[in-house]
Amino acid sequence: MRGGGAVRGSVVLLSGGMDSATCLALAARRDPPVHALTVHYGQRHARELAAARALARRFEVASHAVVRLPIGPLLGSALTDRTRALPRGRRRTSIPPTYVPARNTLLLALALGVAETRRLRAIYLGVNQVDYSGYPDCRPPFLAAFDRLSRVATRVGVEEGWAPRVRAPLLRLSKAEIVRLGGTLGVPWELTWSCYEGGRRPCGLCDACRLRAKGFDEAGVPDPALSR
Amino acid sequence: MRGGGAVRGSVVLLSGGMDSATCLALAARRDPPVHALTVHYGQRHARELAAARALARRFEVASHAVVRLPIGPLLGSALTDRTRALPRGRRRTSIPPTYVPARNTLLLALALGVAETRRLRAIYLGVNQVDYSGYPDCRPPFLAAFDRLSRVATRVGVEEGWAPRVRAPLLRLSKAEIVRLGGTLGVPWELTWSCYEGGRRPCGLCDACRLRAKGFDEAGVPDPALSR
Numbered sequence: 298m299r300g301g302g303a304v305r306g307s308v309v310l311l312s313g314g315m316d317s318a319t320c321l322a323l324a325a326r327r328d329p330p331v332h333a334l335t336v337h338y339g340q341r342h343a344r345e346l347a348a349a350r351a352l353a354r355r356f357e358v359a360s361h362a363v364v365r366l367p368i369g370p371l372l373g374s375a376l377t378d379r380t381r382a383l384p385r386g387r388r389r390t391s392i393p394p395t396y397v398p399a400r401n402t403l404l405l406a407l408a409l410g411v412a413e414t415r416r417l418r419a420i421y422l423g424v425n426q427v428d429y430s431g432y433p434d435c436r437p438p439f440l441a442a443f444d445r446l447s448r449v450a451t452r453v454g455v456e457e458g459w460a461p462r463v464r465a466p467l468l469r470l471s472k473a474e475i476v477r478l479g480g481t482l483g484v485p486w487e488l489t490w491s492c493y494e495g496g497r498r499p500c501g502l503c504d505a506c507r508l509r510a511k512g513f514d515e516a517g518v519p520d521p522a523l524s525r
Numbered sequence: 526m527r528g529g530g531a532v533r534g535s536v537v538l539l540s541g542g543m544d545s546a547t548c549l550a551l552a553a554r555r556d557p558p559v560h561a562l563t564v565h566y567g568q569r570h571a572r573e574l575a576a577a578r579a580l581a582r583r584f585e586v587a588s589h590a591v592v593r594l595p596i597g598p599l600l601g602s603a604l605t606d607r608t609r610a611l612p613r614g615r616r617r618t619s620i621p622p623t624y625v626p627a628r629n630t631l632l633l634a635l636a637l638g639v640a641e642t643r644r645l646r647a648i649y650l651g652v653n654q655v656d657y658s659g660y661p662d663c664r665p666p667f668l669a670a671f672d673r674l675s676r677v678a679t680r681v682g683v684e685e686g687w688a689p690r691v692r693a694p695l696l697r698l699s700k701a702e703i704v705r706l707g708g709t710l711g712v713p714w715e716l717t718w719s720c721y722e723g724g725r726r727p728c729g730l731c732d733a734c735r736l737r738a739k740g741f742d743e744a745g746v747p748d749p750a751l752s753r
Contacts, residue, residue: 403635
């Protein structure tokens with residue numbers, strides 16, 4: 298813990314997808330210097346790790362930590378359990394099976410520790426209420442509760458009266474709006490990866506691929522990741 | 526995620542120290558079946574991991590997960606940074622340097638994921654306000670804020686109206702009171718490990734050793750760990 302000193306900069310939870318890439322671009326503009334934090338928590342493939350690394354390099358972040366949390370076997374989710382089918386276009390009536398119990402709580406806890414250690418004022422998280430409204434930890438009550446927690450969970454909150462704040466700038470945007478925003482910020486879409494599968498090219502069938510395609514379609518922008 | 530089904534049992538954050546061992550004994554009595562969760566987050570030594578394993582075996586837990594979170598380099602703390610001196614008997618005027626930013630938030634987030642996955646009603650955490658009053662994340666406001674977070678962070682909180690609750694049964698006990706309570710519960714003190722250093726025997730000089738010795742002294746009980 299570095300005592301005293303200015304409170305500035307941010308940590309960005311960078312998965313390698315289009316949402317976190319857009320967050321990275323926003324943080325670089327609004328809250329520099331930016332520290333990127335990528336957490337591999339047992340997803341099926343490492344393809345998006347490579348995307349996160351490429352994005353961090355492109356945005357010349359102050360630091361990029363890649364943390365492997367071997368928690369997949371502990372938490373029941375189709376995203377971390379290879380024996381379960383991934384959703385493909387089925388209509389959701391409830392929270393999708395890709396929900397990972399307490400995932401964003403865990404990611405934000407880690408980011409909070411980094412932000413307190415480095416005295417960063419903001420934690421950027423690319424959650425999105427429109428496309429993933431099923432996930433409880435992508436909703437405003439969750440984000441507000443985490444900010445309240447941060448103020449009593451940290452030394453700086455208790456002794457200095459400030460705590461890193463969660464920023465979720467994409468919360469109320471559609472995928473098409475994210476494509477347009479990212480365009481104005483110069484997000485290099487060709488470096489991002491969205492597909493739940495880990496092949497050389499996106500599968501085009503999983504929910505993540507479908508959402509991405511819908512976003513680019515509605516924004517009237519070609520997806521450069523598909524023309525590689 | 527196992528949908529539906531009874532909500533029962535608990536997860537115990539088991540470090541291998543005397544406090545978490547007492548929590549384990551309490552949980553085994555009050556909230557069985559018990560799942561133990563040991564997190565190695567970059568402390569200086571692995572000695573307490575062995576203690577946690579021995580305790581889990583002794584109490585015949587339903588499961589024991591040992592998770593290595595390689596986060597030490599990310600979080601500035603004397604407990605995870607080998608270049609910094611550990612405190613030895615110096616009077617504290619503030620939060621001690623062994624504070625790990627957001628540590629209990631991170632541990633509880635992981636436990637919350639386990640508890641939601643297994644539909645467990647309680648998370649046992651051996652925090653103690655008396656001996657470690659300097660740590661913000663060992664205080665009642667933190668624990669209450671985490672419970673509020675759990676209700677909005679989880680699928681079960683949002684869809685089923687319940688969430689795992691944090692139990693901190695040692696919060697207001699002195700170390701001597703913990704020694705007496707553990708004695709009535711049959712905690713095998715000889716299996717526990719408290720010392721910040723990782724030798725074959727406790728160093729007797731660090732804050733953790735001093736607190737432990739003071740507790741046994743005041744309770745009028747010999748510490749069997751010292752007679753090994």
